[in-house]
Amino acid sequence: MAEWSKRLNTRRAQVWACVLVPLACGLLSWLYGVDANWDLFSTHLYNPYAWLDGRLGTDLAPAGFQSYFNPLLDVPYWWMSRHWPAPWVGFIMGAVHGLNFVLLLGIARAVLPELPEQDRHRLPLLLALAGCLTANFLSVLGNSMGDDATALFVLGGLLLILRYWQRQSGDWRGALPALLAAGLVAGLGAGLKLTNAPYALALCLALLSLPTTWPSRLRLAFMFGVGVLAGLSVTTGYWWWEMWSRFHNPLFPMFSSVFPNPLSRAVGVADTSWLPKNLFETLFWPFIFSWDSHRVGQVHLRQCIWAVAYVLFWWWAIRTVARRLREKDRAARTEPRALYLICTVALGYLIWMALFSIYRYLVPMELLAPLLVFLLLRELKPYATARRAAAWVLCLATAGVVLGGVSTWGHEPWSEQAYAVDPPALEQTDKTTVLIMGHEAPLTWLAAFLPPELSFVGLSKGFPETKAYAQKAQGIIASRGGPVYALVPANRNWRLDEVQRAEALADRWGLTAGDRGCAMLTSLTTRLHLHAAVQPAPAGDTTQRCRLGLLPEDRQDIAAADRASAERVAGLLKHYRMTLDPQACATYSAHVGATVYPYQWCRVTALAAPEAAGTGRR
Numbered sequence: 001m002a003e004w005s006k007r008l009n010t011r012r013a014q015v016w017a018c019v020l021v022p023l024a025c026g027l028l029s030w031l032y033g034v035d036a037n038w039d040l041f042s043t044h045l046y047n048p049y050a051w052l053d054g055r056l057g058t059d060l061a062p063a064g065f066q067s068y069f070n071p072l073l074d075v076p077y078w079w080m081s082r083h084w085p086a087p088w089v090g091f092i093m094g095a096v097h098g099l100n101f102v103l104l105l106g107i108a109r110a111v112l113p114e115l116p117e118q119d120r121h122r123l124p125l126l127l128a129l130a131g132c133l134t135a136n137f138l139s140v141l142g143n144s145m146g147d148d149a150t151a152l153f154v155l156g157g158l159l160l161i162l163r164y165w166q167r168q169s170g171d172w173r174g175a176l177p178a179l180l181a182a183g184l185v186a187g188l189g190a191g192l193k194l195t196n197a198p199y200a201l202a203l204c205l206a207l208l209s210l211p212t213t214w215p216s217r218l219r220l221a222f223m224f225g226v227g228v229l230a231g232l233s234v235t236t237g238y239w240w241w242e243m244w245s246r247f248h249n250p251l252f253p254m255f256s257s258v259f260p261n262p263l264s265r266a267v268g269v270a271d272t273s274w275l276p277k278n279l280f281e282t283l284f285w286p287f288i289f290s291w292d293s294h295r296v297g298q299v300h301l302r303q304c305i306w307a308v309a310y311v312l313f314w315w316w317a318i319r320t321v322a323r324r325l326r327e328k329d330r331a332a333r334t335e336p337r338a339l340y341l342i343c344t345v346a347l348g349y350l351i352w353m354a355l356f357s358i359y360r361y362l363v364p365m366e367l368l369a370p371l372l373v374f375l376l377l378r379e380l381k382p383y384a385t386a387r388r389a390a391a392w393v394l395c396l397a398t399a400g401v402v403l404g405g406v407s408t409w410g411h412e413p414w415s416e417q418a419y420a421v422d423p424p425a426l427e428q429t430d431k432t433t434v435l436i437m438g439h440e441a442p443l444t445w446l447a448a449f450l451p452p453e454l455s456f457v458g459l460s461k462g463f464p465e466t467k468a469y470a471q472k473a474q475g476i477i478a479s480r481g482g483p484v485y486a487l488v489p490a491n492r493n494w495r496l497d498e499v500q501r502a503e504a505l506a507d508r509w510g511l512t513a514g515d516r517g518c519a520m521l522t523s524l525t526t527r528l529h530l531h532a533a534v535q536p537a538p539a540g541d542t543t544q545r546c547r548l549g550l551l552p553e554d555r556q557d558i559a560a561a562d563r564a565s566a567e568r569v570a571g572l573l574k575h576y577r578m579t580l581d582p583q584a585c586a587t588y589s590a591h592v593g594a595t596v597y598p599y600q601w602c603r604v605t606a607l608a609a610p611e612a613a614g615t616g617r618r
Helices: 002-008 011-032 038-044 046-052 064-068 072-083 086-098 100-111 122-132 135-139 147-168 176-192 194-209 214-235 237-247 279-283 285-291 305-325 336-355 359-380 383-403 444-449 467-480 494-508 515-527 558-576
Strands: 419-421 433-437 455-459 484-489 533-536 546-549 578-580 586-592 595-606
Touching (some): 002 122, 011 086, 011 100, 038 046, 038 064, 038 072, 046 444, 072 086, 072 176, 086 100, 086 147, 100 147, 100 336, 100 359, 122 135, 122 359, 122 383, 135 147, 135 359, 147 176, 147 194, 147 336, 147 359, 176 214, 194 214, 194 336, 194 359, 214 237, 279 285, 305 359, 305 383, 336 359, 359 383, 419 444, 433 558, 444 455, 467 558, 484 558, 494 546, 515 533, 515 546
Parallel strands (some): 433 455, 433 484
Antiparallel strands (some): 419 586, 484 595, 578 595, 586 595
């Protein structure tokens, strides 16, 4: 152990880690499988397709209000998934996300410049690794949500500030170009995904803690802000102009209370349902969402790092104020680089909590959380004690994540092609309109793989619809003059998918070919409490003695479930003076990796002439 510890404490170990950790992240992403998250099915495949194919004037909000999010971040994944083998795309996405480790290592080295010789290389490496083993980062590793990808820009802006600091030894007289560059990098990330804007603001406000005069602090913060605006203009300026040209609202349909448009009700920012409910929850929020991660997201994540950091922060803050109130301790101040990072993470957390409280948006700050914990402990205790305490705390926090199992946002087994759709046979694609209804399942991604001559219209998809919106939808249908169909969710028994995969594996191992193998298979399913039953092979089957089947409680009436889905869509269509016959829907297959995702294709008829319709919900 001592020998390994010594080997880690070298510059060479850091260089190798900068290569191996991103590759390990790529491998882990490959092990996860093909990306199958809800947002991907809603927007991350459709939005880049719609932008590149010029569909803003052809379709109407098929993904709801998210149809009008900046698509630039999704273009690389969309292009790769269409042209490259799916497993390679997963590996590349994970490896790119793993580059956060390289930036974290640089930040740790810059903010810990005077470590003892026995920790000089090892400690920054381990703190960076702990950052990449946090639950949030691992949960979105390799997927298309963009939180890990855009964290690169937040950390990159922070690293540029700290590296300038390191080179100039705190002399800020010539720092304006460096701050401009740092702001540009942070602004690029905020433009790609606006949920990073709070962290650009946190980086800016934290500059007010720099060890220089107040006029200099304000100049530096102003220059950083100019850089942020320049970065925003590069990655999202084109889109804001596009939205302004079409809807007179650069953030359409959000902030339509500020930029009115007849298609949208007067609304502000998006989902606020995840925010703390009262003062008590606001004060104890890290403990609440550490105990129950469903308060800040749909995925269960095991993470205690924020509760630990929160306690240490307030301990440090109260102690610092108390010591500065004593004249004799006025010289005892936090090292400026450490203070800047502490302020950045604290402000980033505070703004995140006030605006979103959606956990995965917190990825950039959570990557820094282990380093923050060590810095706070070092401020509170002698170095040796702080180092020992940090080792215990971070090891326990990391073990809770890794040993408890990392929850992700959805993956499926690999196939050569990531996404594919079997289209229905249509004769008038240039005149056909397809409706995408409701929230039961996100079907918008199918539009990117169906004939491009179709027009897709979203109804009851979470867009803040007005009567004018419903009239526009009816106008699109009338102008095309052809048939109207609705995409309706079709159901699948995912237990059956698991049983079929297990049976294929049992066949490969020869467990279904003879009596001994069947007995072993029966023992395995019983002892491991698998959701499968060993059954005799069908009569006349000469290759198998047994097979795996569903347990009685896992069987489902898929046809009845499909009819119920169609009936729910039919209920929504009544608000728009349209209907469909649930008995007349046809089921087709789409494919996500090796898994079949069925969908229903249902003919829609109008209950009234188009000019008499348009009574959609307000």
